[in-house]
Amino acid sequence: MNEKKFTLEYIVEQDRILLREFLHGHGISKRTLTAVKYDGGRLLVNGTEQTVRHMLTRGDTVTVHFPPEEPSAGLVPQTGKLEIVYEDEAILIIHKPAGQGTIPSRDQPNGTVANLVAGKFEAENVPSTVHVVTRLDTDTSGLVCMAKNRHIHHLLSEQMQMTGFKRRYIAIVEGYIEKDAFTIEQPIGRKDGSIIERTVRQDGQYARTDVQVLGRFERNGEPYTSVSLKLHTGRTHQIRVHMQWLGHPLVGDDLYGGSLKLIGRQALHCAAIGFVHPLTKEPLTFTSGLPVDMERLTADSDQSK
Template sequence: MDKKKFILEFIVEQDGVLLREFLHSHGISKRTLTAVKYDGGLLLVNGSEQTVRHLLKKGDTVTVQFPSEEPSVGLVPETGNLAIVYEDEAILIIDKPAAQGTIPSRDQPNGTIANFVAGKFEAEHVPSTVHVVTRLDTDTSGLVCIAKNRHIHHLLSGQMQTTGFERSYIAIAEGYIEKDTIIIEQPIGRKDGSIIERTVRQNGQYARTDVRVLSRFERNGEPYTSVSLRLHTGRTHQIRVHMQWLGHPLAGDDLYGGTRRLIGRQALHCASIGFRHPLTNEPMTFMSDLPADMVQLNPVSSQSK
């Protein structure tokens, strides 16, 4: 069976605009237009194929038929369970459990969210590869956003660059954090001698994390702090590195100074994401409840998002 084409339609609202400029004003990138031109897509004006130099008139109907995308090399489609929170023609929101990778890696080449989404797309004849918009570390649980088309991915990435895409996390840190709110603005780069670990370093990339204390509590006589965190940037291991720099590594995060006495993975959960829908511009917010291992560590945190 042929794969369904991804198609967008627009109505022109003024005379004298070049098709190229009109499409650019609707967020269609030069790279996407090149793919449409050379990889099997179509640009139609009132049902007739046109070039990007075509001069539009008010009331014209512009149709963009995007080419089918081939799955990424090395991404094997698999059948598996996905906790789907929301889905439409453009986006897919999934609630990822801890211990499952977002994309294949050397340590987890199969069974990831991307493998299962690729299998879902193949079964449903979705003409796209897997475009992960928000990636989570393997042992971080919570919401993952996936775009169903390279154009949708481009639009959502644009929102992330302009802070229009909000991501909020709940974490449990070791020790008592004294201040109720903290803004951490510390650059992050790769740690010397490691291909995995990151660290705060002055020649790193700008990174900002907002921290808000939810509760302070004790377990087995040791102090912990439940916090809500908001990301303004998306550096690798950003929250984990910033909390280590603060002197309060996450419980269970033995890579960044935490201990696994009470929980077997970093106590970090993506609890909400919010953005404007890339096609309708409608504000959308999605929530995810804390998983059982974090609730058991501090039941109060599950009630304070």
């Protein structure tokens, strides 16, 4: 069966522009152009193969045939259940349950989202490796975004760096948070002596999290707060570290001081992601409701405030 090659077509709307400059203006990186040239791709102008030095004129049709990508050598394609929220030729949005890794690790080498996406690509003859745009910790549930081509990954990564990529999480934390809405801007770095744990430290990387209280409640006479969190940066364990620094660790997050009395994993869920589609330029938003284990924490609460 033939591979489904990834191809993009553009109509030139200006006179006398080099093909190289035209493609750069459409977000095609130098690295991608090198791959097109040397790894089996093609650049066509009005159906004729051209080099990047070709001079374009208004009305020309530019077609880019992207080369097939080699699957990652260490990623074993596997079959299994994938809860696909949205899919087209460029992107894949998946709902990940708590307990499943996004990518293989020492503790979970198989059965991750990446393994299953690799298996899906193999079965459907998609000539791409797995490109993870947004990644969730194993015990965090919710939405994950994948790109189906290195060029799409590049465009979405650029959008994320420009903060045009929106991510909203819902968490349940210990104690009552007094303010209804505020922003945490505290740098995050690796904790001394640990390869996993992060902490707020002044020599760390800039990190910003917006916090909005959704509700305050009690369980067994103890106070808790449900919060909505918006990420402006994507540091490792950012929400978990910022809430620990605030003095309100996530329920179930024993790595950062949370109790396991109510739930056996950090009560954190990626509830929404939004971005501009890299090809159609259409604004897209995807949402995911709370999983049962988090929903019952507030539903069975003694009281709400």
